[in-house]
Amino acid sequence: MVKIVVRFKYRRDITHSMELWFDELHTENARLGFRIKSELEHVRSEYQDIHVFDTFDFGKLLVIDGTVQTTERDEYIYHEMIAHVPMLTHPAPKRVLIIGGGDGGAAREALKHEPEEVHVVEIDEKVVELSKKYLPEISKAYQDSRVKLHIGDGIKFVKENSGFDVIIVDSTDPVGPAEGLFKLEFYKNLKNALLAKGVVAQQCGSPFYHPEEACRAYKEISKIFKYVKLYLAYIPTYPSGMWAFVIASDDKITMRRMQNFKTRYFNSEIYQSAMVLPEFIKEYCKNQK
Amino acid sequence: MVKIVVRFKYRRDITHSMELWFDELHTENARLGFRIKSELEHVRSEYQDIHVFDTFDFGKLLVIDGTVQTTERDEYIYHEMIAHVPMLTHPAPKRVLIIGGGDGGAAREALKHEPEEVHVVEIDEKVVELSKKYLPEISKAYQDSRVKLHIGDGIKFVKENSGFDVIIVDSTDPVGPAEGLFKLEFYKNLKNALLAKGVVAQQCGSPFYHPEEACRAYKEISKIFKYVKLYLAYIPTYPSGMWAFVIASDDKITMRRMQNFKTRYFNSEIYQSAMVLPEFIKEYCKNQK
Numbered sequence: 001m002v003k004i005v006v007r008f009k010y011r012r013d014i015t016h017s018m019e020l021w022f023d024e025l026h027t028e029n030a031r032l033g034f035r036i037k038s039e040l041e042h043v044r045s046e047y048q049d050i051h052v053f054d055t056f057d058f059g060k061l062l063v064i065d066g067t068v069q070t071t072e073r074d075e076y077i078y079h080e081m082i083a084h085v086p087m088l089t090h091p092a093p094k095r096v097l098i099i100g101g102g103d104g105g106a107a108r109e110a111l112k113h114e115p116e117e118v119h120v121v122e123i124d125e126k127v128v129e130l131s132k133k134y135l136p137e138i139s140k141a142y143q144d145s146r147v148k149l150h151i152g153d154g155i156k157f158v159k160e161n162s163g164f165d166v167i168i169v170d171s172t173d174p175v176g177p178a179e180g181l182f183k184l185e186f187y188k189n190l191k192n193a194l195l196a197k198g199v200v201a202q203q204c205g206s207p208f209y210h211p212e213e214a215c216r217a218y219k220e221i222s223k224i225f226k227y228v229k230l231y232l233a234y235i236p237t238y239p240s241g242m243w244a245f246v247i248a249s250d251d252k253i254t255m256r257r258m259q260n261f262k263t264r265y266f267n268s269e270i271y272q273s274a275m276v277l278p279e280f281i282k283e284y285c286k287n288q289k
Numbered sequence: 290m291v292k293i294v295v296r297f298k299y300r301r302d303i304t305h306s307m308e309l310w311f312d313e314l315h316t317e318n319a320r321l322g323f324r325i326k327s328e329l330e331h332v333r334s335e336y337q338d339i340h341v342f343d344t345f346d347f348g349k350l351l352v353i354d355g356t357v358q359t360t361e362r363d364e365y366i367y368h369e370m371i372a373h374v375p376m377l378t379h380p381a382p383k384r385v386l387i388i389g390g391g392d393g394g395a396a397r398e399a400l401k402h403e404p405e406e407v408h409v410v411e412i413d414e415k416v417v418e419l420s421k422k423y424l425p426e427i428s429k430a431y432q433d434s435r436v437k438l439h440i441g442d443g444i445k446f447v448k449e450n451s452g453f454d455v456i457i458v459d460s461t462d463p464v465g466p467a468e469g470l471f472k473l474e475f476y477k478n479l480k481n482a483l484l485a486k487g488v489v490a491q492q493c494g495s496p497f498y499h500p501e502e503a504c505r506a507y508k509e510i511s512k513i514f515k516y517v518k519l520y521l522a523y524i525p526t527y528p529s530g531m532w533a534f535v536i537a538s539d540d541k542i543t544m545r546r547m548q549n550f551k552t553r554y555f556n557s558e559i560y561q562s563a564m565v566l567p568e569f570i571k572e573y574c575k576n577q578k
Contacts, residue, residue, distance in 0.1 A: 057316055
């Protein structure tokens with residue numbers, strides 16, 4: 001089980017034992033690896049480096065700047081949890097805004113709540129294009145006429161648009177293009193873009209590897225909204241498998257409607273239980289200035 | 290980020306780029322890797338193949354038959370969750386039995402409940418020996434005179450001993466030496482070894498990769514005990530990061546005492562929330578014959 005791993009070039013004489021792996025480096029010293037059948041596409045877009053792989057165990061895999069975004073096998077967990085928690089917190093969400101989420105997964109789940117409009121604001125049209133091409137089950141939301149795609153900057157969009165019931169911030173991590181989505185000014189603009197009983201949810205990383213990211217998002221958003229909670233989901237293909245989201249509103253955070261659609265991970269009990277945090281996260285957030 | 294990985298022998302001319310990784314193969318096509326500083330010990334015992342590594346990010350790492358057993362960095366999650374859930378379900382646990390758990394971690398947590406005796410029945414004395422040598426924070430329970438170590442077969446032990454309030458089955462997965470610990474006859478003997486209000490808990494694998502293992506354990510143990518529940522914990526170094534345990538008793542499963550000791554993961558809300566299962570696990574267990 002111990003392997004000495006060295007990068008080297010293709011050598012014809014050893015192809016009999018060749019295996020192609022994509023490993024996401026969670027840190028310099030920890031990695032999660034997927035054996036891949038083939039690299040379907042590799043694009044360097046205006047904003048980032050994008051790969052689509054066909055894996056043996058996880059179906060198609062979308063990777064941006066070396067980090068796993070979604071796999072066909074477990075995408076439902078992330079998308080259900082980022083969408084249904086805020087959507088069910090709102091009594092009747094009609095206008096929904098998704099910042100990021102170019103793969104279409106969050107929009108697909110939001111549509112289960114019968115909204116009138118779902119606006120997706122994705123900065124990188126290559127993400128949309130590749131998702132439509134390789135991830136049909138995730139991107140099928142784009143076939144629905146209620147889904148309006150805007151290619152552009154989410155930060156700018158929330159400054160210039162308003163009247164939303166729910167805003168879902170489904171971005172990459174707070175390094176690179178998504179950095180501004182974790183700042184106080186953005187949260188202020190989010191609030192202005194929301195209607196009175198509006199609800200916002202945002203993914204905020206692995207609290208095992210980066211408790212500071214989840215706690216910082218929690219603290220910043222708490223300056224703007226009256227009620228704020230972190231919640232968690234098991235996501236096998238994300239670093240540590242423990243993933244955090246933050247939900248915020250000026251109205252109490254509670255499940256206001258029954259779930260009347262099918263899910264594979266989320267259920268009404270999970271709405272509650274996902275908000276229960278392990279001691280180490282509570283301690284970390286309490287002690288952080 | 291794409292690497293072609295081939296096993297090959299040490300070559301002096303490429304040591305400048307050498308990295309030593311231990312990768313647990315979760316399947317043939319998925320792996321979690323730890324960069325290691327050194328292999329501290331490798332023993333082939335009478336029962337299994339045991340490695341102790343010094344890792345860069347996770348402290349010391351104990352590996353049995355190629356699978357991660359425990360790391361210094363995240364061991365508290367597993368040990369708190371396997372011990373405190375059953376221990377707090379019992380009104381006053383005096384005599385505790387741990388099957389497996391040779392590293393001492395479950396015993397360390399059980400001691401926080403002030404029991405009179407904690408019996409650890411580990412089949413492989415090498416596990417105890419290596420844990421004492423390399424994992425002092427985990428194995429320190431052995432310094433407590435209430436902890437009685439028995440080197441032997443847990444299956445045999447529960448046939449020949451009884452009078453326990455809580456039994457914790459902290460074994461390897463149901464292949465190899467631990468296979469018999471997931472069978473109906475063993476569960477019958479567990480029940481006979483317990484006192485009237487006795488409680489049993491057992492680790493039962495990753496429900497993401499192996500829902501059949503958790504559901505089978507649930508079904509089998511349900512034939513013997515009146516109240517049975519599955520519960521989950523986030524364990525970053527185990528396959529998929531989502532880990533299942535089963536708890537069983539003839540008395541209702543509820544938290545009967547307050548927690549009066551410090552933990553890093555467990556808390557009284559987690560006692561409840563850990564028992565909330567995602568839809569895919571509920572579906573799987575319902576549909577399994």
